[in-house]
Amino acid sequence: MQYYVQVLKEMFYEKCAYCESKIKHISPIHIEHFYPKSEFYNQMFEWGNWLLACPLCNSNKGSKFPYCDDNPCFIDPTLENPNEHIDFLDSQILSKSVRGEKTIKEIRLDRIPLTEERARWLNNIRILLLLVLRDPTMHSQVRNLLIWAMQPDAPYTGMTRAYLREKTPKLANPESPHPMIQYQNQIKQIQKLIEKYEDELKNLT
Numbered sequence: 001m002q003y004y005v006q007v008l009k010e011m012f013y014e015k016c017a018y019c020e021s022k023i024k025h026i027s028p029i030h031i032e033h034f035y036p037k038s039e040f041y042n043q044m045f046e047w048g049n050w051l052l053a054c055p056l057c058n059s060n061k062g063s064k065f066p067y068c069d070d071n072p073c074f075i076d077p078t079l080e081n082p083n084e085h086i087d088f089l090d091s092q093i094l095s096k097s098v099r100g101e102k103t104i105k106e107i108r109l110d111r112i113p114l115t116e117e118r119a120r121w122l123n124n125i126r127i128l129l130l131l132v133l134r135d136p137t138m139h140s141q142v143r144n145l146l147i148w149a150m151q152p153d154a155p156y157t158g159m160t161r162a163y164l165r166e167k168t169p170k171l172a173n174p175e176s177p178h179p180m181i182q183y184q185n186q187i188k189q190i191q192k193l194i195e196k197y198e199d200e201l202k203n204l205t
C-alpha cells in the first residue's frame with residue numbers, strides 16, 4: 001500500500017485533490033475513492049478511482065455521491081476542469097454551476113480554516129506583486145515565483161490563477177505557455193523573501 005501512496009503523492013503533487021492544500025508530511029495520507037466503495041464495490045480497486053485527499057475533505061465527502069441530472073454532481077478533478085464550475089473572489093470560493101455549488105457545499109470547500117489558509121497564501125502572492133512594483137531589479141526572480149505559483153505543484157493554484165488573471169493578465173494568460181519551473185523549495189524562497197522585506201513592506205501596505 002505504501003507504494004501506491006507514494007505514486008499518488010507524486011501524481012497529485014502532494015496536494016489534496018479537492019481543496020488543493022499541500023498535504024503535510026506529518027498528516028496521515030488518505031486515499032479517496034471518487035466513486036464511494038460502499039456503493040461502487042467494483043470500483044474499489046480501480047486505479048483511476050483513487051485520489052489523494054486530506055483527512056477533512058475525505059471525511060466530509062465520505063460515502064456521499066449525489067446526482068445532478070443523472071450525472072455525478074461532484075467534480076472529478078482528474079477528468080474535469082474545476083474552473084468551469086468553481087471560481088474565487090480573493091480567498092472566497094464561489095460556484096459557477098449547480099455541480100460546483102454541490103461540490104463546495106458537501107465537501108465544505110468554504111470551511112473557515114481552509115478559507116483562512118487560502119487567504120494567508122494569497123497574501124504571499126500579493127506581497128510578491130508589491131515587491132516587483134517596489135524594486136524592478138527583482139522582476140525576474142519574483143516573476144518566476146509567480147509563474148510557479150500558478151503551476152499544479154503549488155498550493156491553491158485555482159485561487160492564485162483567478163487572482164493573477166485579474167491583476168496581471170499578461171502573466172496569467174501568456175501567448176505561449178510558460179516553461180515549467182522545477183520545484184526548488186519555492187515555498188521557503190517566498191517566505192524568506194517576505195521576511196527579508198517585512199519592515200519595508202509594512203510602510204507600503
Ligand SMILES: [Zn+2]
Nearest residue numbers: 016019054057
Ligand atoms: Zn482537502
